[in-house]
Amino acid sequence: MIEAVGLTKRYGAKTAVHNLSFRVRPGMVTGFLGPNGSGKSTTMRMILGLDAPTEGRVTIGGHPYRRLPNAPRQVGALLDAKAVHGGRSAYNHLLCLARLSGIPARRVDEVLGVVGLREVAKKRSKGFSLGMGQRLGIAAALLGDPQVLLFDEPVNGLDPEGILWIRNLMKKLASEGRTVFVSSHLMSEMALTADHLIVIGRGQLLADMSVKDFIAHNSADFARVRTPDDAPDQRDRLAAALTEAGGSVRPEPDGALRVSGLPLPRISDLAHGADVRLWELSPHSASLEEAYMRMTQGAVDYRSTEDTRAGLLAQPPAGYAGPPAGYAAPQAAGQTAGWPNPYAVPPQQTWQPPQPPVSAPVPSPAPAPADPMIERDSEDAR
Numbered sequence: 003m004i005e006a007v008g009l010t011k012r013y014g015a016k017t018a019v020h021n022l023s024f025r026v027r028p029g030m031v032t033g034f035l036g037p038n039g040s041g042k043s044t045t046m047r048m049i050l051g052l053d054a055p056t057e058g059r060v061t062i063g064g065h066p067y068r069r070l071p072n073a074p075r076q077v078g079a080l081l082d083a084k085a086v087h088g089g090r091s092a093y094n095h096l097l098c099l100a101r102l103s104g105i106p107a108r109r110v111d112e113v114l115g116v117v118g119l120r121e122v123a124k125k126r127s128k129g130f131s132l133g134m135g136q137r138l139g140i141a142a143a144l145l146g147d148p149q150v151l152l153f154d155e156p157v158n159g160l161d162p163e164g165i166l167w168i169r170n171l172m173k174k175l176a177s178e179g180r181t182v183f184v185s186s187h188l189m190s191e192m193a194l195t196a197d198h199l200i201v202i203g204r205g206q207l208l209a210d211m212s213v214k215d216f217i218a219h220n221s222a223d224f225a226r227v228r229t230p231d232d233a234p235d236q237r238d239r240l241a242a243a244l245t246e247a248g249g250s251v252r253p254e255p256d257g258a259l260r261v262s263g264l265p266l267p268r269i270s271d272l273a274h275g276a277d278v279r280l281w282e283l284s285p286h287s288a289s290l291e292e293a294y295m296r297m298t299q300g301a302v303d304y305r306s307t308e309d310t311r312a313g314l315l316a317q318p319p320a321g322y323a324g325p326p327a328g329y330a331a332p333q334a335a336g337q338t339a340g341w342p343n344p345y346a347v348p349p350q351q352t353w354q355p356p357q358p359p360v361s362a363p364v365p366s367p368a369p370a371p372a373d374p375m376i377e378r379d380s381e382d383a384r
């Protein structure tokens with residue numbers, strides 16, 4: 003098990019990791035997630051004794067890495083696949099590592115087989131592709147047959163077959179009772195590989211929970227409901243009935259309604275009661291990516307200047323003429339006027355009954371609530 007307690011790392015004025023406490027348990031794959039610059043690599047380096055914590059501690063099996071007896075046989079890591087002497091063959095690179103750690107030479111051949119590099123074992127690694135380099139780095143991590151494994155972005159540069167291979171390898175290592183700690187930016191991959199997640203943002207812990215709980219806690223399930231395209235009155239009637247029943251209703255780009263707060267059978271009954279025909283009534287369950295985006299959108303350090311605020315505003319599809327008449331565009335947290343932020347927490351009540359065609363002034367949309375991150379980002383501008 004890996005255990006961090008109050009782990010903090012400062013580089014001069016920069017706090018890379020702040021008061022981080024977590025446990026990485028054996029027998030499962032634990033994903034380590036966070037936006038760029040959030041402190042994942044710094045944390046991994048501290049776990050491996052490559053960086054000393056400014057405060058706090060991190061141990062493996064109860065010992066700091068540097069005090070672990072025969073550490074390379076207990077802990078294997080892939081931090082930077084490029085950290086290889088390019089003039090050496092894959093075989094010689096692994097053989098050097100094995101000799102330094104008192105690992106028998108026959109193990110080199112075994113791990114080359116595991117990572118699928120036997121055929122190129124005698125080739126110099128400087129000619130290796132990114133994916134082959136990753137495989138070589140993974141072979142080095144496996145060399146001592148360790149109980150604890152750390153992988154920093156192991157799927158970097160791998161093709162789909164390689165990604166699948168890594169996924170199965172991680173799962174197999176965990177099923178053998180090992181501790182597997184893996185960072186990645188590929189959410190879809192993490193959703194398939196990890197059992198548990200540790201999520202950090204700006205060096206601080208944001209979440210420590212199972213993948214299932216993480217998605218459940220950070221996403222809102224909703225239903226998509228579509229009425230006949232040629233009958234906008236039916237859509238308006240349905241939206242009004244759903245809102246009256248306590249649902250939250252928002253327009254979708256294609257004219258459908260996004261409804262949260264009401265179960266599907268209730269939506270169906272309300273539609274029936276309002277004499278509205280449905281062309282679609284489908285459940286939507288959030289993905290890990292959506293849940294992650296929602297949780298971390300306030301903790302992103304680097305953001306395109308074209309992402310006006312939260313950086314997550316989807317562009318309206320070509321040809322989209324704006325929301326249907328009768329809708330007051332909701333301004334959820336982290337959202338600017340325009341296209342709805344797909345990751346924003348849905349507002350409680352968004353449906354506005356259609357206005358009668360009188361010459362009353364059209365109410366202007368409410369101003370977006372102040373977003374404290376905007377202030378902070380401009381202060382932190384670098």
Ligand SMILES: Nc1ncnc2c1ncn2[C@@H]1O[C@H](COP(=O)(O)OP(=O)(O)OP(=O)(O)O)[C@@H](O)[C@H]1O
Pocket residue numbers: 013016017018036037038039040041042043044045
């Ligand atoms: N040696 C160093 N000196 C100064 N600052 C550093 C050093 N190493 C890391 N940092 C800073 O600490 C913060 C965390 O960096 P780190 O590389 O740990 O993040 P990360 O989550 O691994 O990022 P990425 O996903 O982009 O790899 C960043 O702001 C980085 O610039």
